[in-house]
Amino acid sequence: MVTIKDVEVYPVSDLATAKASPWASVSIIVKVTTSDGQVGYGEAVPTLRVNQVIKAIEEVRRLVIGKDPFRVSYIFREWYKHDFYISRSFESATAYSSVDIALHDILGKYYGAPVYQLIGGLINDKVKVYANGWYSDCVTPEDFAKRAKEVVSMGFKAMKFDPFGPYFDSMDKAGLEEAVERVRAVREAVGKDVDILIEVHGRFNVNTAVQMVRAMEPFEPLFIEEPIHPDLNMEGLSKVKNATGVRIATGERIISIEEALQLIERGLVDVLQPDITNALGFTGMSRIRALTEAYGIELAPHNAFGPIQHAATLQFDASSFNILIQESFYEFWPQWKRDIIGDAFKLNEGYHTVPSKPGLGVTVNERLLDELRFTGMEPFHEEEPVWVIKGTWRRYGS
Ligand SMILES: O=C(O)[C@H](O)[C@@H](O)[C@H](O)[C@H](O)CO
Numbered sequence: 001m002v003t004i005k006d007v008e009v010y011p012v013s014d015l016a017t018a019k020a021s022p023w024a025s026v027s028i029i030v031k032v033t034t035s036d037g038q039v040g041y042g043e044a045v046p047t048l049r050v051n052q053v054i055k056a057i058e059e060v061r062r063l064v065i066g067k068d069p070f071r072v073s074y075i076f077r078e079w080y081k082h083d084f085y086i087s088r089s090f091e092s093a094t095a096y097s098s099v100d101i102a103l104h105d106i107l108g109k110y111y112g113a114p115v116y117q118l119i120g121g122l123i124n125d126k127v128k129v130y131a132n133g134w135y136s137d138c139v140t141p142e143d144f145a146k147r148a149k150e151v152v153s154m155g156f157k158a159m160k161f162d163p164f165g166p167y168f169d170s171m172d173k174a175g176l177e178e179a180v181e182r183v184r185a186v187r188e189a190v191g192k193d194v195d196i197l198i199e200v201h202g203r204f205n206v207n208t209a210v211q212m213v214r215a216m217e218p219f220e221p222l223f224i225e226e227p228i229h230p231d232l233n234m235e236g237l238s239k240v241k242n243a244t245g246v247r248i249a250t251g252e253r254i255i256s257i258e259e260a261l262q263l264i265e266r267g268l269v270d271v272l273q274p275d276i277t278n279a280l281g282f283t284g285m286s287r288i289r290a291l292t293e294a295y296g297i298e299l300a301p302h303n304a305f306g307p308i309q310h311a312a313t314l315q316f317d318a319s320s321f322n323i324l325i326q327e328s329f330y331e332f333w334p335q336w337k338r339d340i341i342g343d344a345f346k347l348n349e350g351y352h353t354v355p356s357k358p359g360l361g362v363t364v365n366e367r368l369l370d371e372l373r374f375t376g377m378e379p380f381h382e383e384e385p386v387w388v389i390k391g392t393w394r395r396y397g398s
């Protein structure tokens with residue numbers, strides 16, 4: 001019988017570029033090897049958790065070693081049984097997710113099939129992506145407009161941005177006006193045919209969020225994301241949802257189908273954004289997808305970290321019919337992140353093509369994984385929270 005022989009973790013970074021995107025300054029790449037020498041790759045969430053997540057992967061490692069790599073659902077159930085706190089532990093969920101992704105990569109390689117063949121078969125051979133990470137140091141509406149035009153000229157048909165400067169919890173009148181002017185500038189710069197997506201990063205209390213979504217509605221955003229603090233505050237989300245006709249998106253922090261259900265069953269979310277690196281890999285994402293299908297809502301998978309996540313998310317999207325759009329930081333990454341997978345993706349008229357090669361469909365540069373090995377703690381900014389696009393935690397004139 002083929003068994004899982006090892007699970008290795010490669011935290012990788014390049015200090016020269018680490019401060020530009022602190023939530024993803026390190027990529028946590030996971031390599032699973034089988035007893036007959038097959039190799040698969042996964043990825044886990046960094047975002048000020050690198051060292052905890054590496055430890056959590058070590059726990060998953062000792063459970064899966066010696067087990068049959070083909071029994072992915074069984075292995076998940078075993079971990080669920082052992083880890084008393086998995087339903088509450090982000091670290092455990094992302095650790096497990098990374099191994100699940102790697103096991104699917106391995107399975108695909110054994111069967112000579114891309115992962116999408118294993119989870120339903122091909123529906124989309126290309127996926128519409130929206131740009132994120134494009135607006136570093138943008139503060140004035142003119143800054144945003146200029147950069148947004150560049151994003152369109154790169155070929156994007158959609159882009160997401162957070163226009164809320166340094167506001168958190170609440171926002172005064174001046175703050176709301178500044179945000180509105182930034183959104184207006186982007187809408188005018190890109191025209192009506194390019195989608196704009198408004199990222200709130202879970203900043204606001206309910207009252208502020210209600211006021212904000214109403215002010216943003218005239219600019220016809222494709223969706224407004226995480227308008228309130230992300231604590232599954234159902235009553236609050238319901239107030240925000242009822243205040244506007246704009247699609248409300250959320251879900252990048254959920255770690256289970258049960259959390260997805262809480263959001264979905266009360267009609268509080270129009271677009272769910274599960275992330276394959278924390279929503280329990282292909283196994284968890286497939287279960288969540290079934291729920292979204294049943295409730296007729298759309299998927300826009302969160303994809304903010306690194307190259308294996310990017311490849312895995314595209315495989316998932318390829319077999320989903322209710323994909324609205326997928327996030328992409330790919331074009332704005334430092335080159336080392338792209339080089340890990342031989343710069344496998346090219347933007348083509350706003351879409352990324354899904355690889356049809358076995359497994360995740362990308363070849364990992366192992367030499368680079370060794371060269372870029374990172375130890376220590378991630379960069380930390382006193383002023384800008386880890387999730388902020390660099391240089392945007394500012395008001396005009398400050
Ligand atoms: O939707 C997203 O992508 C997430 O909210 C984050 O992962 C951010 O991308 C990151 O904090 C930079 O803004």
Ligand SMILES: [Mg+2]
Pocket residue numbers: 199201225226252
């Ligand atoms: Mg987000």
